[in-house]
Amino acid sequence: MTKDLTISLDAMGGDHGPETVISGADIALLRRPNLKFEIYGDEATVMPVLNRFPKVKAVSNFYHCEVSIAMDDKPSKALKSGRGKSGMWRAIEAIKKNEASVCISAGNTGALMAMSKFCLRTQPSITRPAMAAIWPTLSGESVVLDVGANVGVDADQLVEFAVMGAAMARALMDFDRPSVGLLNIGVEEVKGVEAVKEAGRLLREANMQNMKYHGFVEGDDLGKGTVDVVVTEGFAGNIALKTAEGTAKQIGEYLKAAMSRTLLAKIGYVFAKGAFKQLREKMDPRKINGAVLLGLNGIVIKSHGGTDGEGFASAIELGYDMAVNELLSKIETDLDEFADICIRLEQEKDNIVT
């Protein structure tokens, strides 16, 4: 029998608040029946919705919170006004108190990151947490990080991202030794910024057991799925993510326009309806909803603010799968391995020199 797994939910986050969060929990429960929830939010807003979803209510504890974090609050302001008493903070704190294994919020990204760092702290030997997204590719899915938490990083941080991303790929995708690429603007070893080159050297030298370092990859390798894990600094990663989303939308618009321009095209559309439905499903951004905050003492997931119940359910299931597959201990194991390798390599160098 599968053990129960508890997820804490910030019911007030996102563009549609509890409507999305609770209906998402209801959908997730159908597919992961051993879920339990700790739900945080404003009672007057959340309770009427929770009453409409008795199955969710039956497996949940609800906690009234006076403060809600607005989508446009600055992180510092959110931390000041929301620490200890906002739904977001308390949902995160539930992990620290061992009352939940994963926390999910569709709220303000900056506030969620700031509060998570403050409340949970980073894992040992992690400099700063990163944000990882799951990227649909021609050959399946890849983990891409950082997608916006860290602007400007050094080589050591890129290595940390690589280790965390590979652990996430192992936790989610059943890879023994995921391949890892560093995002760069040319595949030749000579190109790109110093930090990326140095990180490449470190990863190649370490030759870790749980990760196969592939080398540099370029922007078009993301969609191809050239590697299982793509590592980059947060500014470029965020721009890549949003550019891909924008391009997908743009082509969807072109397609819609083309299929409605002539009578023949419209007839063709009717025949090929099933195929278009399949394509839409393939491109459905809700199916891969949820960016994971990696490197914290706990699993925190940021759902897209504008998603619906189906999308929020994906984020819940993502969190469930990572917790069941012990993401955090995988990251720790891999970081330890990397540290051991670094020490050994240093010692070998010393021996050569002396």
Added chain:
Amino acid sequence: MTKDLTISLDAMGGDHGPETVISGADIALLRRPNLKFEIYGDEATVMPVLNRFPKVKAVSNFYHCEVSIAMDDKPSKALKSGRGKSGMWRAIEAIKKNEASVCISAGNTGALMAMSKFCLRTQPSITRPAMAAIWPTLSGESVVLDVGANVGVDADQLVEFAVMGAAMARALMDFDRPSVGLLNIGVEEVKGVEAVKEAGRLLREANMQNMKYHGFVEGDDLGKGTVDVVVTEGFAGNIALKTAEGTAKQIGEYLKAAMSRTLLAKIGYVFAKGAFKQLREKMDPRKINGAVLLGLNGIVIKSHGGTDGEGFASAIELGYDMAVNELLSKIETDLDEFADICIRLEQEKDNIVT
């Protein structure tokens, strides 16, 4: 009557060498009949192809060059071995000697940039040249720069990019006052890196006559066409460009797979063939081939190395249009205006202080 315009061609660049270059010139000549060409390359390789295109031959001078730059030569090596005598160098030099108005090469990007800088030098008050691409959007086309020439830039360089990009938009797209956005990872004024924020402040304060500063834009604004000119540092810009290309290919593959999976889908495809053709044309990367090296004393265009004749013709026509519309003098005028504004603003500040 339209005046003749001469374009110098590096016939040896790209994956298919003169085959692409000369057939491209032939196609461009159909649409821009007042073109003349100065063609540089290895005689034994180029002449047989040129003989097959008598219309091109009739309006061209050919110059034999002993050295050809390989696609994977390092820029420093290319400069050393190719300076003065390679086809690439001499095609660039033709601009300096006033023998051509535009130079086009499908060769090694790094070598082309290095040679162009060395041979033509940067325009007065430009720190470093940038590489600009034309981006197809839902509302038409935008100019995006830098797409890979400069990794890591400061605020002043971003401002230079903005001025050059706006001048290019005016030269190509018939805008009086193109809108300019700075690529960032959040639209709020507070987010992002220091250089981007500072550039935003400078552009807003300058409030130039030939450019409407819009503010920050994000990755998904590229496809939407939110602004006419998108300005960014070269690492993020290159990744955005290649990510968009990769995503477009990925969705094309999805579509192809969906349309061939069932009999009904195949029937639908037959009916909607015209629509799909239209879509393919809309997404045809050859139609927007050619990245422009901006900020040099001359117009140099880098064609995609893997393109065909149709794609190379697009690059020629792009160069033609920019030369006819006096891109270089537009950039100079705008830079002068910006410098004047900066001086005035400084004086005003001094007056306030004293």
